[in-house]
Amino acid sequence: MRRRAASAACIALLLLAGGAMSACSASVDIEAPGKELMDQAHQAANEALVAAATTGLQALQATGAVTEDAVRDALEKAGAAEVETRVVGDSLLFGAEVSGGCVYGSVGASGTVSIDLGGVNAHGGCIREE
Structure with missing residues (x-):
């Protein structure tokens, strides 16, 4: 569910900004384990x-x-x-x-x-x- 929300936010950002895919891919990287994934x-x-x-x-x-x-x-x-x-x-x-x-x-x-x-x-x- 967190991935879907982040993906939806990236799509909205891309539509508004007309690009900047690299900024979204960095914020959606939830495959890697780590403390940053737990608030x-x-x-x-x-x-x-x-x-x-x-x-x-x-x-x-x-x-x-x-x-x-x-x-x-x-x-x-x-x-x-x-x-x-x-x-x-x-x-x-x-x-x-x-x-x-x-x-x-x-x-x-x-x-x-x-x-x-x-x-x-x-x-x-x-x-x-x-």
């Missing part, structure tokens, strides 16, 4: 969820209990919804819906937890490629 109000509102999820995921790592089900449970307990997981190499990737976008990241076998907020991916979901 600051939603980022701030989701910081407590990120903190709780980070704590939960780090606790899983400390006990050696990192499984797809355990990661899903930790993220849902923190407040995320529609959690997706996938194992890639020695990392477990995750993505989940939150207010205004997605929380996504990975839990690595080397003891790292990566977690961030942003917009949906190119396929409309929240899980990212590593």
Whole structure:
């Protein structure tokens, strides 16, 4: 829906201005993941969820209990919804819906937890490629 609104705005701008396609293409680039796709109000509102999820995921790592089900449970307990997981190499990737976008990241076998907020991916979901 956001893409349609941005596309409609670009078409209207093009009709009024008679060109300037490059300005529209830059503002409609929602294929790339990143924080710019989640407004600051939603980022701030989701910081407590990120903190709780980070704590939960780090606790899983400390006990050696990192499984797809355990990661899903930790993220849902923190407040995320529609959690997706996938194992890639020695990392477990995750993505989940939150207010205004997605929380996504990975839990690595080397003891790292990566977690961030942003917009949906190119396929409309929240899980990212590593």
